[in-house]
Amino acid sequence: MEYRKVKSSGDEISILGFGGMRFPTTSGGKIDELKATELLKTAIDQGVNYIDTAYFYHGGQSESFIGRFLSQGDRSRVKIATKMPPWLVHHEKDYDLIFNEQLRRLQTDVIDYYLLHALNRENWEKFLALDVFAFLNRIKQSGQVKNIGFSFHGDRELFKEIIDAYPWDFCQIQYNILDAYNQAGVEGLDYAAARDIAVFIMEPLRGGSLVNRLPKQVLETYEAAVPGRTPAEWALKWIWDHEGVTMVLSGMSEMQHVTDNIAFAAHMTPGALSDTERQVVKAVKSIYLDLQRVPCTGCQYCLPCPFGVDIPRCFDLYNSKYLLEQKVGTFYWMQLGGMNGKPSHASLCVSCGKCLEHCPQSINIPLELKAVTKDLEGPFMKPVMKVATGAAKGYGAIKRKLKG
Numbered sequence: 001m002e003y004r005k006v007k008s009s010g011d012e013i014s015i016l017g018f019g020g021m022r023f024p025t026t027s028g029g030k031i032d033e034l035k036a037t038e039l040l041k042t043a044i045d046q047g048v049n050y051i052d053t054a055y056f057y058h059g060g061q062s063e064s065f066i067g068r069f070l071s072q073g074d075r076s077r078v079k080i081a082t083k084m085p086p087w088l089v090h091h092e093k094d095y096d097l098i099f100n101e102q103l104r105r106l107q108t109d110v111i112d113y114y115l116l117h118a119l120n121r122e123n124w125e126k127f128l129a130l131d132v133f134a135f136l137n138r139i140k141q142s143g144q145v146k147n148i149g150f151s152f153h154g155d156r157e158l159f160k161e162i163i164d165a166y167p168w169d170f171c172q173i174q175y176n177i178l179d180a181y182n183q184a185g186v187e188g189l190d191y192a193a194a195r196d197i198a199v200f201i202m203e204p205l206r207g208g209s210l211v212n213r214l215p216k217q218v219l220e221t222y223e224a225a226v227p228g229r230t231p232a233e234w235a236l237k238w239i240w241d242h243e244g245v246t247m248v249l250s251g252m253s254e255m256q257h258v259t260d261n262i263a264f265a266a267h268m269t270p271g272a273l274s275d276t277e278r279q280v281v282k283a284v285k286s287i288y289l290d291l292q293r294v295p296c297t298g299c300q301y302c303l304p305c306p307f308g309v310d311i312p313r314c315f316d317l318y319n320s321k322y323l324l325e326q327k328v329g330t331f332y333w334m335q336l337g338g339m340n341g342k343p344s345h346a347s348l349c350v351s352c353g354k355c356l357e358h359c360p361q362s363i364n365i366p367l368e369l370k371a372v373t374k375d376l377e378g379p380f381m382k383p384v385m386k387v388a389t390g391a392a393k394g395y396g397a398i399k400r401k402l403k404g
């Protein structure tokens with residue numbers, strides 16, 4: 001494992017961090033603690049020393065699970081990071097209420113890295129209006145937090161404004177082969193690094209879309225360049241190649257992810273990629289940009305939709321149609337059309353706008369859902385869905401009667 005330094009504190013952080021947003025889950029949607037414990041133990045034994053979580057991850061279970069895990073003996077081997085959720089802060093007193101709950105959940109007196117979560121213009125202004133710097137200064141001076149930072153989903157100008165507004169120790173940005181010029185982008189990365197602010201990277205694989213079910217042209221381009229090198233290795237190495245990057249977070253949900261990523265991180269120093277390899281990634285990027293319709297990462301921050309739309313699934317199927325040249329009409333109907341009694345297709349959207357403020361990618365969700373509706377539902381879809389939903393409800397009622 002390679003380590004890079006956080007300049008303000010001198011901490012040596014593993015270049016691979018463990019993201020606590022995508023732990024394996026049970027069929028009931030809870031974190032599968034046995035499996036997740038195995039993943040964390042393996043990662044820590046192999047040198048990973050940074051675990052990132054947040055108040056909302058896994059519906060609030062992530063912090064508590066990590067607290068239980070670390071209370072069994074590994075606390076001193078890792079740095080813990082968690083985040084202040086802007087959506088729950090309405091008064092200055094809320095900072096302490098939330099922070100104290102996080103300390104309790106994590107079963108610790110000290111949080112090593114503490115972030116303001118998901119800054120965009122709206123969240124930033126809200127924090128400023130509620131005197132967030134007083135709170136940050138207080139938790140740092142008391143020793144309850146060692147490093148202060150923020151995670152970011154706004155535009156480049158806002159990123160620079162925020163960087164200049166406070167003596168941050170670190171920042172966390174979305175950065176991957178498709179996002180070098182989105183959000184903070186490479187310009188923001190360089191801006192922070194030049195001020196000795198450590199840069200942590202999230203969404204290095206864009207929620208898995210840079211490694212799962214790839215377009216044929218992408219696979220062929222990678223394979224022609226270095227036979228056998230996986231898309232995940234390409235994507236991660238491309239990020240670690242940048243000298244301003246301190247650490248890359250990966251939400252590893254399977255043991256294979258952990259062992260692969262640890263192997264990739266073994267000898268990855270800045271500048272390790274050749275110019276030819278960088279050109280390969282450039283070619284892959286242009287293939288994606290030609291094919292992808294909606295830049296959704298599947299993060300689910302936009303859910304729940306009050307009208308039941310499964311927003312990420314709608315976009316996933318829509319993208320699959322173009323990225324993978326798949327015929328997705330049947331899947332769309334089966335998964336979103338109400339066969340389970342709960343329709344969740346795109347045309348249920350009434351453009352209420354509730355989801356918009358939550359999307360870190362600034363996707364115009366209602367507008368894109370209209371495009372999905374037009375493309376995937378067609379004139380016959382609605383009546384078919386109505387019949388399917390009615391049939392599913394009828395079947396459910398019969399089952400309940402038989403049980404009763």
Ligand code: SF4
Nearest residue numbers: 305349350352353355
């Ligand atoms: S705009 Fe559409 S998708 Fe978004 S919350 Fe409202 S109904 Fe749901």
Ligand code: SF4
Nearest residue numbers: 296297299300302359
């Ligand atoms: S639409 Fe936005 S918030 Fe919703 S899953 Fe996609 S990227 Fe995340």
